[in-house]
Amino acid sequence: MIPRTGKDIAVTPSKTAQILCTALLVSLAGAPAFAQQAPAESKDYAPQVGQAGKDVVWVPTPEALVERMLKMAGVTKNDYVIDLGSGDGRTVIMAAQKFGARAMGIEYNPDMVALSIKNAEKAGVGDKVKFVKADLFETDFSQATVITMYLLPGINIKLRPKILDMRPGTRVVSHAFNMEDWKPDQVATVEGRDAYLWIVPAKVAGRWKVNVPAGSGEEIWDVTLNQEFQKISGKAQLGGRSYDLAEAQLRGANVRFTFVDGNGTKRDFSGRARGDRMEGTTQTQGGTQAKWNATRAS
Numbered sequence: 101m102i103p104r105t106g107k108d109i110a111v112t113p114s115k116t117a118q119i120l121c122t123a124l125l126v127s128l129a130g131a132p133a134f135a136q137q138a139p140a141e142s143k144d145y146a147p148q149v150g151q152a153g154k155d156v157v158w159v160p161t162p163e164a165l166v167e168r169m170l171k172m173a174g175v176t177k178n179d180y181v182i183d184l185g186s187g188d189g190r191t192v193i194m195a196a197q198k199f200g201a202r203a204m205g206i207e208y209n210p211d212m213v214a215l216s217i218k219n220a221e222k223a224g225v226g227d228k229v230k231f232v233k234a235d236l237f238e239t240d241f242s243q244a245t246v247i248t249m250y251l252l253p254g255i256n257i258k259l260r261p262k263i264l265d266m267r268p269g270t271r272v273v274s275h276a277f278n279m280e281d282w283k284p285d286q287v288a289t290v291e292g293r294d295a296y297l298w299i300v301p302a303k304v305a306g307r308w309k310v311n312v313p314a315g316s317g318e319e320i321w322d323v324t325l326n327q328e329f330q331k332i333s334g335k336a337q338l339g340g341r342s343y344d345l346a347e348a349q350l351r352g353a354n355v356r357f358t359f360v361d362g363n364g365t366k367r368d369f370s371g372r373a374r375g376d377r378m379e380g381t382t383q384t385q386g387g388t389q390a391k392w393n394a395t396r397a398s
Contacts (some may be wrong), residue, residue: 107384107392111275113279114278126286129288134236137279137321140306143255145214145215146161146215146216147187147188147211147212156186158209158212159221160187160188161187161190161191161196161250161275162290162291162293162336163190164290164291165275165290165293165295166190166191166194167194167198168288168290168295169191169248169273169275169295170191170194170195170199170248170273171248171284172200172271172273172281172288172295172297173248173271173272173273173297174246174271175195175199175201175246176199176200176201177199177200177201178201178245179195179199179201179202179245179246180201180202180243180244180245180246181195181196181201181202181203181204181244181245181246181247181248182203182204182206182241182244182246182247183195183203183204183206183248184206184236184239184241184247184249184251184259185206185207185208185236185249185250185251186205186206186207186212186216186231186279187205187207187212187216188212188215188219189205189212189215189216189217189219189220189229189231190219191203191205191223191227191248192204192205192216192220192231193216193219193220193223193229195221195224195229195246196228196229197223197224197225197290201228201246202228202229203228203229203230204229204230204231204232204389205229205231206214206231206232206234206236206239206241207231207232207233207234208233208234208235208236210233212232213231213232216231217231229302234256234379236259237258237259241326242265242266242267244266244270245269245270245271245350246270246271246272246273247263247270247271247272247273248272248273248274248275249273249275249276249297250274250275250276251274251277252277253277253278253280253303256274256277256278256279256280257279257280257397260279260282263298263300264282264300264301264329266300266327267300268301268302268303268352268354268373269299269300269352269353270299270300270352271297271298271299272297272298272299272300273295273296273297273298274296274298275294275295276293276294276295276298277296277297279296281328281329282298282329282347283330283331284296284297284298285297285299285328285351286332298330298382299330299351299352300352301329301330301350301351301352301371302350302395303327303373304325304327304328304332304350304353304355304373304378305325305326305332306324306325306396306397306398307322307323307324307349307396307398308322308323308324308325308378308394308395308396308397309321309322309323309394309395309397309398310322310323310336310369310378310392310393310394311392311393311394312332312382312390312392313390313391313392319338320338321336321337321338322336322337322338322397323335323336323337323345323394324337325345325348326343327350330350330351331350332345332348332349332350332355332357333345333372334348334357336359338361338362339362341362343357343359343360343361343362344359345357345359346358346359346360353372353373353374354371355370355372355373355378355380356368356369356370356371357369365384365385365386366384366385367382367383367384367385368383368384369381369392370380370382371384371392376395376396377393377394377395378393378394379392379393379394380392
């Protein structure tokens with residue numbers, strides 16, 4: 101069965117020492133305050149570690165790990181943090197209380213939603229956070245700037261296409277489980293537990309026409325970029341000659357690559373990708389700088 105909440109986890113015999121949970125946070129820059137009314141809930145409701153959920157059991161993420169994940173993601177007051185499977189709300193509350201972010205928690209269990217709202221009010225951040233009862237896979241979280249999660253590997257993979265379609269530069273943090281062949285940009289360990297960070301990369305694969313000033317005119321280079329998530333490689337061509345790209349890097353929308361041209365001059369390109377356009381600064385080995393821009397040809 102597939103868990104529908106991030107902090108609720110399925111337990112398998114091979115993972116008894118590492119119970120799975122899901123926490124997904126997203127920071128929303130400039131979002132309005134979230135005033136809300138707690139739904140009806142028993143005063144005595146208190147979740148129990150290991151309690152049954154929708155095809156899962158619930159286990160909270162340790163506070164120290166939550167804080168480390170938010171720090172890995174570089175959360176600030178300008179972020180919108182969405183927590184998928186928010187459980188008792190601790191991740192959402194910490195994002196608002198310690199990092200100043202506005203945040204939302206998505207949780208399938210209505211009692212947990214009510215408890216989270218009460219916890220947020222007690223923490224003094226009730227006006228900065230929101231909790232909703234919803235299904236992870238039926239919820240639009242595309243406005244998030246930061247996502248955190250503690251999900252089964254299969255759930256990570258199921259969510260991966262949706263995450264990769266998010267705005268380049270969105271930070272994603274996962275407790276315990278990775279995204280298979282999408283390798284993390286950073287890994288940290290807290291109290292024996294691993295956390296992984298990914299930065300959603302721009303989609304830059306294809307052929308680009310790169311315009312570079314040259315003398316009184318310009319050169320038009322044909323640059324082909326190959327991409328596997330945040331890893332890029334490729335070639336630059338001019339006048340029938342081809343040069344391999346080196347030091348190729350992609351971090352969010354920021355792109356960089358170098359190559360040595362036919363005159364033996366090293367050229368360094370850095371800039372930002374925006375859809376089918378790129379622009380930035382190029383510098384030669386001798387120190388000459390110029391602006392460049394590119395359009396996707398195919």
